[in-house]
Structures are given as structure tokens and as C-alpha cells.
Amino acid sequence: MSETKIETTVHGMMAEFTTVDSLLSACRRIRDAGYTKTDAYTPFPVHGIDKALGIKPTALPWICLIAGATGTCIALAMQIWMNSIDYKYIISGKPYLSLPAFIPVAFELTILLASFGAFFGMWALNGLPKFSNPMFTDPRFDRATDDRFFLYVDAGDERYDANGVRNLLADTGSDYINEVVEDDSPKEVPKPVFLIWGLSVAASLVPLICILTMRVTNSSKPRFHIFFDMDFSPSKDAQQVTSLFADNRAMRSDVPGTVARGQMEESLDMLTGIDVEALTLSDPPRVQRLVRAYMLADDEAKAEEKEAVDAAEAAPASVMDTTPWVEKNPLNVDAELLAQGQQQFAIYCSVCHGMDGYGNGLVNQRAQSISAPTWVPPASMHQETLYADKYPDGKLFSTISNGIRKMPGYAGQIKLKDRWAIVAYVRALQKSQNASLDLVPESEKAAVEAAVTEAKAELKRQAEEAEKAAAARKQEQP
Amino acid sequence: MSLAIPNGLDNTVERPGERAPLVLGETTYHDITEAVCKVAERPPSKGWIGGFLVAFALLQVLGLLIVYLIYTGVGVWGNRAPIFWGWPIVNFVFWVGIGHAGTLISAILFLFRQEWRTSINRAAEAMTIFAVACAGTFPGIHVGRAWLAFWLAPYPSLNLWMWPQFRSPLLWDVFAVSTYGTVSLLFWYMGMVPDLATFRDRSKNKYRRMAYGLLCLGWSGSSRHWMRYEKAYAILAALAAPLVLSVHTIVSFDFAVSQVPGWHTTIFPPYFVAGAIFSGFAMVLTLMVPARKMLNLEKLITIRHLENMCKIILATGSIVGLAYGTEFFIAWYGQVPAEQFAFLNRAFGPYAWAYWTMVSCNVISPQIFWFKKARTTPWIIVVVSIFVNIGMWFERFVIVISSLSRDYLPSAWAYFTPTWVDWGMLIGSFGLFFTLFLLFCRTLPVINMAEVKATLAKQEHMAHLHGHGEEASEGH
Structure with a gap:
């Protein structure tokens, strides 16, 4: 036994105590004897031991303060950069750099980093984690975390002398004194632990390597969609078929009785081109139908109205002739309105009716050149039957809106006021081809x-x- | 039911000039080590196995429902216009509130030198962390596309080309809750290191010893280490105290910064913090009263500990009651019609049943703690604490649901109906909570042994000063 003792390095001497008081008095004696490289090991913090051993206060609070201040600065710099400089958000008209809104996050990061400072700073100052400690070689030392108190004198102390220390410690009333020797347990990590550790590290690298590989390589395969219907929404286009509704139409019409924004802002006269007041006297049911069709978006009424108007085209003495039309454009006719009408006419009407309104637009020229058999030539705006006295503004508006013969209705394409602007422009166009200087003021x-x-x-x-x-x-x- | 007081001493009696003992019986340091370590060292009891199986099954329910939710979409919840913050947010606020007691006990009671905290702080801190884990689940899945939840973090994104909006309380919440979770975890772990060393030193099994050896970072109990450790602990406590108050304050900003009637009130931060402490203590009592019995820790978690917590429940419950009343007063005094309607609607509208459940559980039921008999009778404590848990869940339900269901646009008003997924997730979150808690009981030190030993040392020291306790107390 003595042989092995000689070979191992002696680290120091430990003594075991059973009470706090005996430990404290032993500490004081060791300190008074001049030993400085000493330490005590206790299962709980013993108050007064730092004085008894001469332990200096720690710098930990300063580390904590610096870490906390760093947190404040990082948080403020981050928020100011992100929200006031690099990507400016306008929130309730507040200034881009509004400090009060940045305080909560600054507070949280201050606490977070200060806590990191306290936590990691403490372990760093303590030199932990450190898994090999010569103290642990003595099996009795296991009770240092249970109910025993140990005093330790390091062999590096200049006054250290094995026998002297042993005697001094025995004097303090300790019943167990032992030399602390080098930890002779194998230093290597046991193989199974090493294996598990290695495997888990390797396994944890797999996803990272996969991601990195995918980022640097090209692939001709289409992207993998985890949630296909989120990337490719199953929503339908306007003209598609769907099984969701009884009529199989993907495009839905307005719910009966609902009124879209702007729909009821105009009078029925303006919506239809008909002098409704006069019509009320001659044909009240039709007025009701018009109200339902135009003001309540009732599809059924709309269809009935269209049927009646379509039928009128065939019959000579038709509803079109008996209708009391609006005589005067309800909009204020001025240069601006005429310019608007000219623009809309050029877009929607001129392709057939020609820019000059003589009915020889590009579509007509093409249809004539190929002698299209079903082609009905568009009307010239300059025939007397279409002049305001024979063909009132309201009727012209109605024709633009609902169509006539082969011409479709343009109510769907041209906005309400634009249609009235076109009416005004057509009147101007008619005048332009048949005007005398007498008309000029x-x-x-x-x-x-x-x-x-x-x-x-x-x-x-x-x-x-x-x-x-x-x-x-x-x-x-x- | 009789008071279970070991060796006949009633430590709830106040003796003038003397501190009531917090560790009962002829207890030695080694007895404390034995009592606490046995909880994890002995083979699991049938009760533990049964409880764990139930909790683990419920956890699976939560996991499967989350998979179902992510696969199908948030339509599986009852969240419908105008109530887009349904049960997930109710559950989030409920759990994050519960998560306040642990750090409060550890930090604020530590700073006030309330030594009775030592026996209960470990379990309360563990409860905090598990509750924050439950809480964190809900906003994570509530964002809809949960796999993109990392967009909450301020990172230089190549897909978005934009930064988070730091003027939003929802983002403050992300920082507050994650900071709180992190700091609580550090605090809990650091407090556990010396006890993990005790576990290491008692381990007979080589691998068990190695595992605890790694976890305790090679703790040796050196006085120099203890000195820095105590300093770090005090600093963390001082940092955690304002943090714990800030977290629920910021959670309340999620509501108070909006303009929804019933949410837009300045009373929310203190009211939420009081409610959080209230619900947290209730949860601690719900867990600790049965646990001290089952784990044989009655000498360490004494009736006095329970009584003190009951007093806190009584105080915070009354604060919460006062806050309910103040909300009505301010609604009347503020003369904002929408605000007035919101509060009348809470108390007498379609959610009146929830409102009055909340008031009876939170305000009325804790009043029984005015009586000492109730404060010292374990079964009454458990019943009341469960009532408080229910009441506090309903408080969040009332705030979230009743305000959203009837806001400024009467044509959009609706009545909230939870789906089976809502129910499953609420119950499943308890599965997560109890699974973690039961695992904690079996693997980690449930009581802070080092601190209790220090308290015992102090108690003995005081007894010495008083001429060996017993005689002195007879003299009074």
C-alpha cells in the first residue's frame, strides 16, 4: 500500500466534520495558522465560512451588469435598424423611431442577457463543468452533498507539511482525516457512452447536411409540396364548372336583395334611360319590374325586362316606341364629359361604328371584305332617325346598355356614367357632320x-x- | 379529516418572538436527503404508473390533434368570425398565467427572505416550466401555418425581405414568453445542480451516476463555488422578479392595446398579473397537497406552507375580485357606450353562465380561507384550488370570447361553440403538463435539499440561541 502511495501525486489533506460549528471553528484555526490554499466542502451554503476561510468577493455582479447593458443596446439597435431604418413600418402615423414601443423588447433582452451573464459567468468563474476532481477519489466524500462537512488544505500551500496538517486537523476534533490523491480512475469516457454520443452527433448532422446539399445542388425535379392545396389553391376561375352548386356554375351571381357599393347611388332614370315618372302613369307593372331588376338586383326581373325589350324589336308598334324616354342627358355636359365620351367611344364603339360614326369601323371593313353572310352592318350615327328629336338620349343610352339587333349590350363593360358620356359624345359627333356657323355663339x-x-x-x-x-x-x- | 401533523407540533401557531419551525420532527440533514432522494430512487408506485399512463395517453391525444390540425387547417377549431381568438388563446393565457407562481415563489419570496418557500420552490419552478411549455404550444399552432412560426423571429429572411413589426404587442409577447421560459429554465436548473450532485453521490449504478454527474456539471460543494453560486442565485432572483411581472403585463397588452370593447382598459396589466399569481398558486396547491401525501414529504412541506399559500390565494383572489368590480365602475364612469355594453353583456348576456362561474370560483370560493380551519385542512385546500383553476380558465374565456363575440358590428355577432378538437387540445395540454410533472417527480429532486438543510441549520442555530427551543417555548 505504501508503494502505491509513493507513486500517486498527493493533492492535499481533507478532514471530515459532522456539524457546521465544528467546521467553522476548524476553518478559523487553519486560517489563523497561516494556511491560505484551503477550501471547505459543504452540502449547503454555510454562512460566515467566507470570512472564516478568507474568501474574496466575486466579480460576478459586474459581468451581469455588462451583459445586461449589452442586451439593452442590442435590442434597441436591432429594433431601430429593423423598424426605423431598413424596413419602415407606418403604424398609426407614429414616427418611425418611437422609443416607447421598443421598451418591452429592450427590457426582455436586458433581462435575458443579464441572466445569461449570471448563469454562465458563475459556472465559468467556478471552473465548472469539471468532471474529474481528486476529492471524488475518497468514497467518504460522497457525503459532502448529504450531511458531512469537509475541510481541505491544498498541498500547494507553502506551509504544507503532511504531518503538521494532519496533527492540526486532528486537534480541531475531526474524526476522519485522509490524504487526497490523484484520481486514478480511467480518464477515457466509457465506450458505450462514447458510442451513443458519437451516434447522436452524427444523426443530428444528417438533416443539416441534407439541407445544405439541397441548397447547393440543382435539381430538375419539381418542388416537393407538403401541403399541395395551400400552394395550389383549388379555387375556380369565372367560367369553370363546379360540382359545389346545383347550376354547376363556378361564377356566382349576387345574392337576391343585396346591393353592391355604388349600386343605389343613381336614380332609376339614370340607370335605365327611361322617364320613370311618365312610365308610372302608363305602365306601373313595368316600373315595378325595373325597380326589382335595377335596384334590387333581381335576376328574374332582369330576364323578364330583357325578354320584353327583345320582343319589341320584332314587333312594329313595340314597347320601345311607347316608352317615355329621358329626353336630356342627366349628366352635366361639358368639355370634360365630351372628352370622356370620346375616349370611351374610341375604345368600345369605334371598332364597328368607326371613329367618325359612319358605321365603317375596322370590324365592318373586314366583315365586308370577306362577305360574312350573317353580318349586319352597324348603323351610321348620322342618319336623321338617330337624331335627338327622333331617338332621345334615354333611348340611345338604353341601346348602348342593352344592345340592338346583332349589337350586344354594353352595360357589363362600360360604366354607367361612361355610357351617358358616350351619349353626349355621339350627339356632338352628329352635330360635327351637320353644323352651321349659326350654332356658334x-x-x-x-x-x-x-x-x-x-x-x-x-x-x-x-x-x-x-x-x-x-x-x-x-x-x-x- | 384530521390535521396530519408529525410528532404533534402545530407549526401554524404563532409564538411571539419565535420563528415557527419549517422542518418538523427530529429531522437531521441525512433525513432530508433520504426523504427527497427516496422519491426518485424507489421503484415507481402503482399510483405513479397509473397516473403516468393516463397523462401520457392524453399527451398522445394532444400530439395527434396537432397533426390533424396542421394537416387539415385551423378550420377544425371553433374559431369563426368574429371570434378568431378562440380556445387556443384562452388556453395560452391560462397556462402562461399558471406559469407565474414558480418564479414568483423562487424570486420574489426569495428577495423578501420568506424562508417557507424553500420546500415548495423546486416543484413550483418545475410546474412553471411545464406550464410555459403548454402555453407555448398554443400560439405556435394558432398561427395557422405552424411550420412557418419561425417567421416570428427577427432573422434576415431571404424569402420575406422584411423584419417583424416591433410596435406590436404580439411580438413583445414572443420575446416576453420566450425570455421567461429561458430564464425560468436557467433558474430552475441552476437551483437543482447541488441536489443533482447529491443524486450523483447516492447512485449505485454506474450509468446513473454518470448521467447525474454530467447534469450536475461536477459540483463538489466547494465554499468558493457556493459563494459565487449564491451571488448568481440572488442576481437571477432580482432579474426574474421584474421579469415575472413583465410577462403577464405584456400578455395583457395583447388585449389592452387593441380597441375591442372590454379589452381596451388600462387596468389589464395589474389585473392580469394578480390573476396569474392567483392561478399559479392554486395550481401549486392542487399539485402539492396530494404530492406531499403520496411522496411522504409531510415533514418538509408542512401545514404552515399550505396555510401561507392559502393566504396568498385569499389576497390575490380578493385583488382579482376588486379588479372585476373596477372594470364595471370604469365602464360606467367612462361613459363609452360600447364599453358599457361590453360589460353588461358579460354579466347578463349569452355568456352570463361563464361570467358567474368565474365570479363564484375566483372571488367567492377563496373567501373560505378567512377561516383558519379551512386554511389548514388539506381536502378543503384542494377543492378550493381546483375551483380557482376552473375559475381562472373561465376568466380568460370570458375576456377573450365574450368581448369578441359582440363588438362594434352587430351584424357580425355570433355565439362561440367549441369543437371536439378544442376540447381535445385543452384536455391534451393537461396530459403534456402531467406527463412532464410525473417524469420530474421520478427523475429530479422534487425539493431543494440544499436550501431546506440551510433552513434547518438556521432553525437549529435559533433554537440554540433560545436555550434549546422546547424549554424556551414552554416559558412563553
């Missing part, structure tokens, strides 16, 4: 005459230029 006459003269001169000049150019070309060519 006296004050404007001179200006118009000047403009006409100028335009005529310009035309003449252009014609002369063209003639000259043609003559020049003739001379060049033999």
Missing part, C-alpha cells in the same frame, strides 16, 4: 372663323406640297 364666331380659315389654308398648303412632290418624282423618273 356670337362671341366665339370670330375665333371659329379664323380657325376654319387657318385650317383651310393649311389643307391647301399640304395639297400644294403634295403636288410639288409628285411633280418632282415624275421628273426624276425617266
